[in-house]
Amino acid sequence: MDRTEFLTRIGEQPIINSHSHHLPDQFHHDLTLEKILRNSYVDWCGVPVPSFDSKTAVSAWLDAVRTRSYFVWLEKALMELYGIDEPLHSGNIEVYDQAIRSAHQDEDWHLSVLRENCGYESIILDTYWAPGEDNGHRELFKPAYRINSFFYGYNHAASDHNGHNIQVTYNRSITDIDEYVSFMEEILVERKTAGCVVLKCALAYDRGLDFGSATKAEAQRAMGQDDPDGINVIRFQDYIFDQVCRIAAELELPIQIHTGLGLMNRTNAMQLQPLIARHPKTTFLLMHGSYPWTSDISGLCHVYPNVRADLCWLPIISPTAARRLLHELIEVCDADRIIWGCDTWTSEESYGARLAFLDVLSRVLVERVEEGLMRQGDALRFAEQVLHSNAAKVLGLSD
Numbered sequence: 001m002d003r004t005e006f007l008t009r010i011g012e013q014p015i016i017n018s019h020s021h022h023l024p025d026q027f028h029h030d031l032t033l034e035k036i037l038r039n040s041y042v043d044w045c046g047v048p049v050p051s052f053d054s055k056t057a058v059s060a061w062l063d064a065v066r067t068r069s070y071f072v073w074l075e076k077a078l079m080e081l082y083g084i085d086e087p088l089h090s091g092n093i094e095v096y097d098q099a100i101r102s103a104h105q106d107e108d109w110h111l112s113v114l115r116e117n118c119g120y121e122s123i124i125l126d127t128y129w130a131p132g133e134d135n136g137h138r139e140l141f142k143p144a145y146r147i148n149s150f151f152y153g154y155n156h157a158a159s160d161h162n163g164h165n166i167q168v169t170y171n172r173s174i175t176d177i178d179e180y181v182s183f184m185e186e187i188l189v190e191r192k193t194a195g196c197v198v199l200k201c202a203l204a205y206d207r208g209l210d211f212g213s214a215t216k217a218e219a220q221r222a223m224g225q226d227d228p229d230g231i232n233v234i235r236f237q238d239y240i241f242d243q244v245c246r247i248a249a250e251l252e253l254p255i256q257i258h259t260g261l262g263l264m265n266r267t268n269a270m271q272l273q274p275l276i277a278r279h280p281k282t283t284f285l286l287m288h289g290s291y292p293w294t295s296d297i298s299g300l301c302h303v304y305p306n307v308r309a310d311l312c313w314l315p316i317i318s319p320t321a322a323r324r325l326l327h328e329l330i331e332v333c334d335a336d337r338i339i340w341g342c343d344t345w346t347s348e349e350s351y352g353a354r355l356a357f358l359d360v361l362s363r364v365l366v367e368r369v370e371e372g373l374m375r376q377g378d379a380l381r382f383a384e385q386v387l388h389s390n391a392a393k394v395l396g397l398s399d
């Protein structure tokens, strides 16, 4: 079986997408090319999209971003989804724009792309703007519950990078650490009952991932303080994460943790080693391949049975890094340890992320078959596990 044939076979697999920020229905109804690009990594992590009124500015912008991975896969997605043969340039913007506008006249088009074109059976949704939502489509979106705001509830003034503080959200004024932990537990039980399948921690945008072990007395020092010392905030957060891990294990909720990019200072996955070692009963889904420190993930997966590699985002950050990490993971851990998600806001970019991942997966697996390191049947089964059954199992979505 050559790579094209292999790609076709795995492309027919239903997929469980481990991580998405797909925006609510309303957002997609008036989608344009410019709006897709502005709500993509090309803008957020690349070069800001200029006004489409100036063709010269668009042309210069395209020259700057055209070779970047985020753009490459989004462009491929737009060409495939909208049947356009010519790459995007300043002279054919209207062709792309018109195709997008007219497809979205059908208000279900964005969902149909996810279901039909992408083949997603379920999508884990991280609505960080309002944690725990399902966009009104529970049959497709399964909520992740973002826990960042728990780490900022020591007073009413602090907030995470999305502006949230759990005490403010729930209108509480707790100043006792035991009472605060019970409050967190109540929320997590409530979220699990409401259908949340996983917790999500994105603190790598707020602090390093070196969560130490803190005592209750140390955690109490920040509680109720208007302007607590930095070290007391750190100890409070360290204590809180231990408590979250304990509760998550009791509730059988895995924890997704953003690793790698972010502050880029102590945000590599290996910083989590003490936390992971302290909580063998908690399942940790380490996201994004800890890019650029990708080998941290294979090392942790090799040693700790409670660690999974969630490759979401990585194939569009750098397909080269994703291929290398996938090779390493195949070599060092069991086939049930890897999952993938798109990590995007629109269906168009999600389709591009899926294209990128299937490209990575097929290249790696076919290469290993050709080198005599894997049998073809095992390669196909491996792909099925990564795209579907691993996530079904770890996220409790099995039939």
Ligand SMILES: [Zn+2]
Pocket: 019, 020, 021, 126, 343
């Ligand atoms: Zn994300």
